[in-house]
Amino acid sequence: MLQITGLTVKYGVGVHALQDASVDVPEGAVAAVIGGNGAGKSSLMRAISGTLGFHAGRVVEGSITYDGRNLAGLSPQKILRLGIAHVPEGRRILGEMTVLENLRAGGAIVRSTRKRVNALQEIMDRFPILAERRNQRAGLLSGGEQQILAIGRGLMSSPKVMLLDEPTLGLSPQMVERVADTIREVNASGVTVVVVEQNAAMALGVATDGHVIERGRVVLSDSAAALRDSPDVRRLFLGGDVDEGLGLDAAPASLATLTRWSA
Amino acid sequence: MLETLLQGLSSSSIYAVLALGFVVIYKGTKVVNLAHGSVMLLGVYVISLLAPRLGFWPGAVIGILVGAAGAVVIQFMTNAVRSKDHLVMTIMTIGINVMIAAELTHEIGDATVFTGDPWGNRSLSIGGSSFPVSRLMALIVGSVLIGVIFAIFRFTQFGVKLRASAVDAETSSLLGISQRSVSIWSWVIGGGLATVGGIFLAAFPANGLDSGSATLAMSAIPAIIIGGMDSAGGAVLGGLIVGCGEAVARRLIPELAPVLGDSFASVVPFILMLAVLLVRPSGLFGSKVVQRV
Ligand SMILES: Nc1ncnc2c1ncn2[C@@H]1O[C@H](COP(=O)(O)OP(=O)(O)OP(=O)(O)O)[C@@H](O)[C@H]1O
Ligand SMILES: [Mg+2]
Numbered sequence: 001m002l003q004i005t006g007l008t009v010k011y012g013v014g015v016h017a018l019q020d021a022s023v024d025v026p027e028g029a030v031a032a033v034i035g036g037n038g039a040g041k042s043s044l045m046r047a048i049s050g051t052l053g054f055h056a057g058r059v060v061e062g063s064i065t066y067d068g069r070n071l072a073g074l075s076p077q078k079i080l081r082l083g084i085a086h087v088p089e090g091r092r093i094l095g096e097m098t099v100l101e102n103l104r105a106g107g108a109i110v111r112s113t114r115k116r117v118n119a120l121q122e123i124m125d126r127f128p129i130l131a132e133r134r135n136q137r138a139g140l141l142s143g144g145e146q147q148i149l150a151i152g153r154g155l156m157s158s159p160k161v162m163l164l165d166e167p168t169l170g171l172s173p174q175m176v177e178r179v180a181d182t183i184r185e186v187n188a189s190g191v192t193v194v195v196v197e198q199n200a201a202m203a204l205g206v207a208t209d210g211h212v213i214e215r216g217r218v219v220l221s222d223s224a225a226a227l228r229d230s231p232d233v234r235r236l237f238l239g240g241d242v243d244e245g246l247g248l249d250a251a252p253a254s255l256a257t258l259t260r261w262s263a
Numbered sequence: 264m265l266e267t268l269l270q271g272l273s274s275s276s277i278y279a280v281l282a283l284g285f286v287v288i289y290k291g292t293k294v295v296n297l298a299h300g301s302v303m304l305l306g307v308y309v310i311s312l313l314a315p316r317l318g319f320w321p322g323a324v325i326g327i328l329v330g331a332a333g334a335v336v337i338q339f340m341t342n343a344v345r346s347k348d349h350l351v352m353t354i355m356t357i358g359i360n361v362m363i364a365a366e367l368t369h370e371i372g373d374a375t376v377f378t379g380d381p382w383g384n385r386s387l388s389i390g391g392s393s394f395p396v397s398r399l400m401a402l403i404v405g406s407v408l409i410g411v412i413f414a415i416f417r418f419t420q421f422g423v424k425l426r427a428s429a430v431d432a433e434t435s436s437l438l439g440i441s442q443r444s445v446s447i448w449s450w451v452i453g454g455g456l457a458t459v460g461g462i463f464l465a466a467f468p469a470n471g472l473d474s475g476s477a478t479l480a481m482s483a484i485p486a487i488i489i490g491g492m493d494s495a496g497g498a499v500l501g502g503l504i505v506g507c508g509e510a511v512a513r514r515l516i517p518e519l520a521p522v523l524g525d526s527f528a529s530v531v532p533f534i535l536m537l538a539v540l541l542v543r544p545s546g547l548f549g550s551k552v553v554q555r556v
Contacts, residue, residue, distance in 0.1 A: 049437060051433060051436060051437060054432070054433040054436070075436075076436040076437055076439070077436065077439045077440075077441055080437070080438070080439040081439065085437075086437050088433075088434065088437060092431060092433075092434040092437075094426075094427050094430055094431060094434070096426075096430060097423070097426060097427065097430075101423050101426070101427075104420065104423045105423050105424065105427040105435070105438050105440065106438050107420075108420070108423075108424055108427075108435075108438050108439045108440040108441075109438075109439035113420075116420075153438065157438075157439060
């Protein structure tokens with residue numbers, strides 16, 4: 001459904017954030033993309049949603065196709081219209097606006113008022129916490145509630161694919177569980193999900209497929225179950241001892257990067 | 264006293280309408296439209312041409328639409344520059360102001376333009392003092408417009424989009440909000456408001472507008488600086504402070520400090536503005552971002 005092929009992303013004149021990255025996301029999947037700080041996870045999400053421009057970044061090589069359609073050069077709005085919603089890193093809720101207004105902003109591309117109101121009602125039903133606090137300033141919600149709001153806002157346009165960038169960052173274990181459940185529910189309702197995480201345990205727990213990114217390269221792609229069982233991945237991401245790298249990236253710096261991820 | 268208050272309130276509403284125009288445009292595009300005065304004069308000039316043939320109200324509607332369209336043209340011009348720097352765009356509006364003003368001066372010459380409004384120089388007697396009907400209308404229309412603008416901000420889908428894109432452009436684009444349409448509509452509203460303000464600036468007790476009147480719109484600048492560039496509530500509060508401050512000064516200066524002269528009252532808004540700037544650089548309700556301008 002979503003096919004990323006040989007993608008190279010660059011910021012400014014120098015930094016290569018992604019290099020020759022390929023990821024295939026089948027319809028109905030939950031694809032986990034795991035990797036440490038600066039691995040290039042957010043860059044991948046931005047490339048798909050067409051928002052690299054906001055960071056002076058650009059795709060220099062490779063392609064992203066969705067349902068066979070090349071997304072190159074499309075505006076974020078067009079890409080959203082095609083059915084790909086991006087819930088950005090750090091949630092980016094509109095803090096001064098109410099919960100309801102945040103959701104309404106999420107329905108910006110829905111022209112028909114009736115459809116927008118229906119979507120709103122559906123999301124309120126699905127996330128009672130948002131209904132309860134609909135008229136409160138969104139900035140007053142807890143981190144976890146803000147994440148739920150960000151996901152609800154992303155759902156307002158009834159997307160077919162949802163990109164989630166680090167949805168559990170900074171959340172308590174209970175909230176992490178809650179977000180994981182939400183991802184399962186969203187997926188069960190027919191939305192294909194790509195979830196980027198440093199919390200590999202959570203991501204591989206909800207995912208059907210997994211992709212490991214290290215310093216801009218996709219170094220491993222497999223089913224989530226296989227990744228969960230892989231001794232290397234267990235050792236490096238799921239809390240085991242770290243005494244060597246995956247051996248997938250020859251550069252010596254990778255070990256240092258990997259050490260920081262194990263949560 | 265009542266007279267001073269009414270006078271203050273009615274000029275406050277004119278300031279507030281002009282200030283709201285600046286604020287809507289600023290919120291939508293982060294550009295301070297320094298051609299606001301020319302847009303205002305353009306709208307009023309069109310009304311003055313049409314009103315004798317079509318009548319005031321149809322003329323006013325068309326004039327307001329022309330003001331709105333003129334503002335959109337300016338928006339396209341500022342957008343045509345490569346630079347996405349809002350300061351550059353703001354400075355461009357100064358140049359555009361000069362261009363429009365020159366053309367209008369050429370058209371208008373030494374004449375005074377009248378909108379032919381139906382209120383004329385009639386006055387009502389309120390609580391023993393007489394008060395111009397035109398000023399009463401300014402107060403009513405201004406208050407209604409302010410209410411309408413607030414309702415648009417709060418309840419319409421456009422309002423949500425405008426506010427969202429004002430605080431976070433990247434997130435707004437992720438949500439599919441088109442910055443282009445937000446920009447265009449905010450200039451439409453701003454240009455329309457400028458013309459409405461101009462209609463009342465031209466009305467009694469003033470004696471029409473002349474080709475130099477474009478600068479009158481600049482008298483709303485203290486109001487937006489006081490209120491905060493990006494706050495609609497601030498624009499109204501700023502308008503109130505400026506309008507009432509000026510009315511009170513006009514009333515008290517001849518008694519208390521005649522040396523300052525008659526025209527000193529029109530300096531008062533700027534003094535109030537400086538006072539607020541010293542304490543709160545981003546205005547009473549403005550957000551910090553404003554300081555980047
Ligand atoms: N706006 C930017 N300008 C320049 N370089 C950037 C920018 N954003 C990211 N980079 C660089 O691109 C690389 C990949 O960054 P990216 O944000 O995609 O990583 P990430 O995997 O999302 O990291 P994190 O887990 O910290 O969010 C990093 O080396 C980073 O320094
Ligand atoms: Mg990131």
